[in-house]
Amino acid sequence: MTVSRRVLVLVRLSPASLAVLGARFHLLDLHASPLPMDAFLAAAAADNDDPPRAALIPGHGSVCVDAAFLDAVPSLRCVLFNSAGLDHVDLLECERRGVGVANATGVYSADVADYAVGLLIDVLPRVSASDRHVRRGHWPERGGHGFTLGRKRVGIIGLGSIGSAIATRLEAFNCAVSYHSRRQKSNVPYCYYPTARDLAECSDVLVVTCPLTAETRHIVDRRVLDALGSGGVVVNVARGANVDEVELVRALAEGRITGAGLDVFEHEPDVPPELLAMENVVLTHHQAAFTPESVADLDRLFVDNLEAFFRGSPLLTPVVVYD
Amino acid sequence: MTVSRRVLVLVRLSPASLAVLGARFHLLDLHASPLPMDAFLAAAAADNDDPPRAALIPGHGSVCVDAAFLDAVPSLRCVLFNSAGLDHVDLLECERRGVGVANATGVYSADVADYAVGLLIDVLPRVSASDRHVRRGHWPERGGHGFTLGRKRVGIIGLGSIGSAIATRLEAFNCAVSYHSRRQKSNVPYCYYPTARDLAECSDVLVVTCPLTAETRHIVDRRVLDALGSGGVVVNVARGANVDEVELVRALAEGRITGAGLDVFEHEPDVPPELLAMENVVLTHHQAAFTPESVADLDRLFVDNLEAFFRGSPLLTPVVVYD
Structure with a gap:
């Protein structure tokens, strides 16, 4: 068995971004699924052979990366955010579990x-x-x-x-x-x-x-x-x-x-x-960061961080180092 | 008889600006007069003893400084604009008559x-x-x-x-x-x-x-x-x-x-x-230039140009030199 390249996608990605990332990773996309969040996470976690080890998480909004979230998908070892700020993340809990965290600092x-x-x-x-x-x-x-x-x-x-x-x-x-x-x-x-x-x-x-x-x-x-x-x-x-x-x-x-x-x-x-x-x-509606240029830069950063993670190299923009 | 310090005011000045300028010059203010422009200019020109020698002119809008305007108030020897652009001025005609012209370059x-x-x-x-x-x-x-x-x-x-x-x-x-x-x-x-x-x-x-x-x-x-x-x-x-x-x-x-x-x-x-x-x-409504700071700078420039003119010194921001 090769190392899984399954990635949980909780960020809402554009079709262009989905194409870029989908060409390299097996994406499990919340926004393409009919399931609500809890059921979606449970279904992903239930795949015992090949559960997702990485996730793309929106930096603000509904998803809070805390003990309960990490319990729901215990296979996760790397969470990547589309934001610089990480106010919805329990960084200590991630560190305790050895879950790597990277943000999108610099992109925006x-x-x-x-x-x-x-x-x-x-x-x-x-x-x-x-x-x-x-x-x-x-x-x-x-x-x-x-x-x-x-x-x-x-x-x-x-x-x-x-x-x-x-x-x-x-x-x-x-x-x-x-x-x-x-x-x-x-x-x-x-x-x-x-x-x-x-x-x-x-x-x-x-x-x-x-x-x-x-x-x-x-x-x-x-x-x-x-x-x-x-x-x-x-x-x-x-x-x-x-x-x-x-x-x-x-x-x-x-x-x-x-x-x-x-x-x-x-x-x-x-x-x-x-x-x-x-x-x-x-x-204005929290839009400062989202130009087409920065969206493209973010796609590149997601790819680079995921590639680094899946080959066991350090993340490019680490906030917490994965075990 | 001292040299006249009568100034024709065709610019719409704020009460603060009127106070600053009114303390030093005798203002003939179009916007405080019940007369329409033509009658206002005729009345100002009709004062044979002490006709206005200087005027403050809006840089864009209704007033066009051309031969007809200068004929209406032949005593004018100096026209000062509240704008950098002078597209409503016949500069050649001003030069021919020796009427000094200054703009508000730099203020804005x-x-x-x-x-x-x-x-x-x-x-x-x-x-x-x-x-x-x-x-x-x-x-x-x-x-x-x-x-x-x-x-x-x-x-x-x-x-x-x-x-x-x-x-x-x-x-x-x-x-x-x-x-x-x-x-x-x-x-x-x-x-x-x-x-x-x-x-x-x-x-x-x-x-x-x-x-x-x-x-x-x-x-x-x-x-x-x-x-x-x-x-x-x-x-x-x-x-x-x-x-x-x-x-x-x-x-x-x-x-x-x-x-x-x-x-x-x-x-x-x-x-x-x-x-x-x-x-x-x-x-937006042609408002780039009009902050309180630039309005104050403009008042200062009007005062300095008028003082220079009335004592026979060169204008500070001359476009046409007066005779």
Whole structure:
């Protein structure tokens, strides 16, 4: 018997991606199956001769990789995510069982950084708001809206590959970049603040790019929003729960901050209804990362990580090393 | 009798701007007058003792500074514009009469450059389109829309202060920048193309930033759009008439180009109705330049140019030197 190359596919893949991966691996695709998730996993696990040893998992949404999930398909030795963030994964449990974990770090950094800058420019001079007016047949009086990006103090929460790419871009707009992260980085020209609140106090704009962990849940809370102040703007391209959404909505409604550009929400796909009528927010559907280019890069990374796993080599983007 | 400091104000100024300028000059404000334009100009000109010698003129819109206008207020020796572009001015006629002309070059460059990049990012991953979906209560499936900015070939038409600022910003996004202008610039690291069509042929994105002149009217025409091709995007932050709007609409409708970000239109405030229903365009109301910061900078420039004029010094941003 050759080593199984069966792969559980819980990610929704495009036909093109299915073709790329299907040419090399035996895919068990949840979205091509009539079974609901539990039954689908049980059926896959029941194949005693050749159960799946690897799985492709959506980085956010319905699938939580925890002890119960790993119990359901005990043959799994490698789980690969289509996201950089791994907030739906019990990493300690994976480590305890020797299940390798890889994320898609780097694949999206440039796209998400571009998008964050786009959201910021969109909020400031209100591109989307103007687009709405024009599509309704209006041509508003001009003047006095938005603000100039140059010389604005932008505080980036999380200076990983996405945060660093945002910083590079904003320097070209003559923004003054600072950051907060768990620890100060060496070889970084930006001012470091040991807390999000300190950063907010010295910023006109906060851009949230950090992974969602127990420590970063609601890292932007009421105190941080108040430190940012009434001229402040929040851009979130990380995870909705990095920001206390109830407090964010309240701060926007009460004019305690001036605007927000949000690609992520705490309870996706639900968006707080109060936001929908606000003119000073830009609301998009967690789409920063998904350009055709990054989808193709992700396919390549899936293939490379699976090939590495099936031949017993180290994963390319390991978060937990498999046994 | 001291030299008159009467200034004809045809620009619509904010109360703050009126206060700044009114503290130093005697303003004759069209927008505070019950008279229509013709009667207002006639009344101003009829003051034989102290007629206005300077005027603040909107850079686009209803006022055309030509022989008839200058005949209406023959005392004028200096006209100051609130725009960089001067497409509504007969510069030769001003020169012949010794009427000084100054524009607002530089005031808006950074803002307009920021905005152009914002429009481009908005068109590519469809920020405004997603915002519309979310506000309607939708949360579309993701994947495959838009495209990555990095490695895209961006052709800039007009490499003045705005075009150069756009180029600097896009370099930080890892775009490959080229340009077309009347003549090749020295000390510029970007590839030069002698025609707009050549530039379009080698570009994924065309950004229009040139002044509107007889030569640049419809500089983006059907041939240029066809050279850009079906993956191409047009961003216009210059003047609507720099682009042949009928051909642009046709190319978008027929999928001969992929999208457009337009802050300007050929017949403002009229926007071609076909555009209003398209998902692959971003339409804003000629607002790129008007942040509070640039409005304040403009007030300062008006004051400085007027002070220079009234004391007989050279204008700070002269296009035509006054006698």
